Amino acid sequence: MMNTTPLAALHNVSKVYQLGDVPVHALDNVSLEIAEGELVVVLGPSGSGKTTTLNLLGGLDRPTEGRILVAGEEISAYDDDALTDYRRRMVGFVFQFFNLMPTLTARENVEFALELVESDRRRITQRAEEILAQVGLAEIADRFPYQMSGGQQQRVAVARAVAKQPRLLLCDEPTGNLDTEAGRNVLETIQSLNREYGTTVVLVTHNTAIAEMADRVIRMHDGRIAEEHRNPAPKPASAITW
Numbered sequence: 259m260m261n262t263t264p265l266a267a268l269h270n271v272s273k274v275y276q277l278g279d280v281p282v283h284a285l286d287n288v289s290l291e292i293a294e295g296e297l298v299v300v301l302g303p304s305g306s307g308k309t310t311t312l313n314l315l316g317g318l319d320r321p322t323e324g325r326i327l328v329a330g331e332e333i334s335a336y337d338d339d340a341l342t343d344y345r346r347r348m349v350g351f352v353f354q355f356f357n358l359m360p361t362l363t364a365r366e367n368v369e370f371a372l373e374l375v376e377s378d379r380r381r382i383t384q385r386a387e388e389i390l391a392q393v394g395l396a397e398i399a400d401r402f403p404y405q406m407s408g409g410q411q412q413r414v415a416v417a418r419a420v421a422k423q424p425r426l427l428l429c430d431e432p433t434g435n436l437d438t439e440a441g442r443n444v445l446e447t448i449q450s451l452n453r454e455y456g457t458t459v460v461l462v463t464h465n466t467a468i469a470e471m472a473d474r475v476i477r478m479h480d481g482r483i484a485e486e487h488r489n490p491a492p493k494p495a496s497a498i499t500w
């Protein structure tokens with residue numbers, strides 16, 4: 259049984275960016291609930307508000323209007339320090355461009371992220387080892403990013419994001435810079451973390467094929483939710499192609 263209290267909720271959220279004198283309505287009165295353990299794919303054309311939604315959920319930005327609640331915390335009311343603390347405790351991010359530290363190995367990239375939330379050196383080492391094995395990278399843990407394929411780098415980025423066991427994993431176009439096979443591998447990794455650990459995932463993309471792996475699909479258009487449906491039989495990521 260799914261918990262009925264949503265893990266995350268947007269209530270009548272609007273976001274207006276000011277471009278000089280011109281207001282840009284990135285989100286227009288969006289309401290949305292995300293259940294704990296759900297894997298949600300957000301689709302939509304460029305400029306429809308996908309990244310804005312993700313950034314608001316992740317506490318990288320604040321709404322102009324409306325409320326955002328995550329795990330009972332009203333993050334839209336938080337100041338900068340509280341938001342930083344929220345991101346550290348609750349959120350893992352994966353971006354299109356892997357954003358690994360080029361001078362650190364895969365293992366060190368993961369350990370570096372863990373150091374922000376954990377001080378026990380032994381636990382950091384252990385946890386990094388464990389998560390790299392889980393995403394199938396144990397053998398290349400001591401390589402630097404330039405010694406890895408794009409897909410491997412993105413899996414390190416996923417490992418880094420989930421090492422601290424965040425409640426929410428937010429992925430912005432995680433396969434956008436990868437070929438189909440490497441992209442599929444990354445999606446398999448994300449799906450297995452969702453299935454095995456119940457990590458709630460929100461994945462933003464304009465690749466409609468990826469929607470097949472979702473529990474729920476949300477389509478955005480012009481800063482609004484244009485359509486939303488539950489997927490009765492989500493596909494294993496391994497079966498997706500584009």
Ligand SMILES: Nc1ncnc2c1ncn2[C@@H]1O[C@H](COP(=O)(O)OP(=O)(O)OP(=O)(O)O)[C@@H](O)[C@H]1O
Pocket residue numbers: 275276277282283284302303304305306307308309310311464
């Ligand atoms: N920091 C900002 N300053 C001004 N305008 C912004 C800013 N961020 C986003 N916007 C505008 O808000 C709207 C929504 O942008 P958003 O990035 O959320 O769309 P998106 O659906 O993620 O698009 P893409 O697929 O291209 O990433 C766009 O019109 C964009 O130009």
